[in-house]
Amino acid sequence: MSERTRRRGAVLENAITDGAWDVLVEQGYNGFTYEAIAARAGTSKPVLYRRWPQREDLLIATLTRHWxxxxxxxxxxxxxxxxxxxxxxxxxxxxxxxxxxxxxxxxxxxxxxxxxxxxxxxxxxxxxxxxxxxxxxxxxxxxxxxxxxxxxxxxxxxxxxxxxxxxxxxxxxxxxxxxxxxxxxxxxxxxxxxxxxxxx
Missing domain, CATH: 1.10.357.10 (Tetracycline Repressor, domain 2)
Incomplete structure (x- = not known):
């Protein structure tokens, strides 16, 4: 079973918001895309959309974790x-x-x-x-x-x-x-x- 398959709940969400933070730091809001974040976090875009239907939702979750x-x-x-x-x-x-x-x-x-x-x-x-x-x-x-x-x-x-x-x-x-x-x-x-x- 892969690491991607095993991650659940807070562990997965933390990995996503950490990856999202790295994307934001490196590429700014223009580069803050579901595709880039999913790739950085080692997950898929549908996983992100299920938790954060709008990009702004994911941005706020990311900033909240790192603020x-x-x-x-x-x-x-x-x-x-x-x-x-x-x-x-x-x-x-x-x-x-x-x-x-x-x-x-x-x-x-x-x-x-x-x-x-x-x-x-x-x-x-x-x-x-x-x-x-x-x-x-x-x-x-x-x-x-x-x-x-x-x-x-x-x-x-x-x-x-x-x-x-x-x-x-x-x-x-x-x-x-x-x-x-x-x-x-x-x-x-x-x-x-x-x-x-x-x-x-």
């Missing part, structure tokens, strides 16, 4: 939590984010979506975004006042780091991470959300 959830730090300090989280993102996600931006450009054009839409699909619906969780913990500890804060402000550190990664196509210098937290983010969290100028 490891981040460990949320809990140091007892909002500043240290934010720095630790951004450093983890920088170390573990820089290559993947850049890869996704480049190799999935055709996917974004084809579907009319963007990286934020894709990230929402990869994150479980009931999962609190990492920086929102850090802010919630800081409120519980009494570091921050419990006032409404715009989602854009709460998630700003990740957005700025991601921006720098994509602009430079590389990891972000640590001094930039410290600047984002100390100079940009923490002061914004303490500003009352209603302190806008009249007429703006």
């Amino acid at each position: 490891r959830p981040l460990d949320i730090p809990d140091t007892g300090s909002l500043r240290q939590d934010a720095l630790a989280l951004l450093r983890t993102v920088n170390a573990e996600r820089a290559r993947t984010m850049i890869l996704m931006r480049i190799q999935l450009a055709d996917y974004f054009r084809e579907t009319g979506t963007d990286f934020n839409d894709l990230r929402s699909r990869l994150r479980p619906a009931d999962q609190t975004p990492p920086f929102a969780k850090l802010v919630d913990r800081a409120i519980e500890r009494g570091e921050l006042t419990d006032v409404p804060r715009p989602e854009r402000v709460v998630n700003l550190p990740f957005d700025l780091v991601r921006h720098d990664m994509l602009m430079t196509m590389g990891a972000v210098p640590d001094e930039a991470i410290v600047e984002i937290v100390d100079t940009v983010w923490l002061p914004l969290l303490d500003l009352p959300t209603h302190s806008t100028q009249a007429g703006r």
